[in-house]
Amino acid sequence: MDTIMVQDTDQTVLEMLTEALELDHFQVYPMRDCEGDFMELIEQLRPHVVMLDYSLHGERCLEAFRLIKEKYPHLPVIASSFNHNIHQEYDKLGFDGYIEKPFDLDLLYRILRKYIAKPAALPGTR
Numbered sequence: 001m002d003t004i005m006v007q008d009t010d011q012t013v014l015e016m017l018t019e020a021l022e023l024d025h026f027q028v029y030p031m032r033d034c035e036g037d038f039m040e041l042i043e044q045l046r047p048h049v050v051m052l053d054y055s056l057h058g059e060r061c062l063e064a065f066r067l068i069k070e071k072y073p074h075l076p077v078i079a080s081s082f083n084h085n086i087h088q089e090y091d092k093l094g095f096d097g098y099i100e101k102p103f104d105l106d107l108l109y110r111i112l113r114k115y116i117a118k119p120a121a122l123p124g125t126r
Contacts, residue, residue, distance in 0.1 A: 001027045002116050003045055007034050007064070008053040008080065017051075017103065024109050034064030042068065047075070048116045051099075054079040054086060062093065069094065076115035 004026050008014040011032065018030045029045055050068060052061045065077055076096040079086060090098035096115060099108050
């Protein structure tokens with residue numbers, strides 16, 4: 001099962017996002033913030049993707065992002081935000097992708113699956 005760590009400061013958004021991702025067969029580890037044992041959880045859980053809430057004052061998100069990329073440079077980190085300019089900012093900041101809130105679930109699933117490597121098919125199978 002594909003594992004995703006999701007951080008969002010809004011409890012309601014976090015709960016709805018967790019439920020939507022679980023319905024699409026993701027294993028979700030929701031968090032309200034990126035403090036404390038955040039990096040230890042990444043080490044233990046080995047998620048396929050991390051989603052971070054990039055708010056108007058995204059210093060905490062950016063610090064978590066820097067820590068993740070420093071230790072796990074190939075781990076995809078997706079920014080999620082209500083910011084209308086996130087599509088301009090995410091690439092400059094170094095995020096692998098972004099999703100605007102409110103979420104279009106089909107788009108969210110496509111974005112996440114883009115960053116999850118599929119295992120190679122066995123010889124003779126498709």
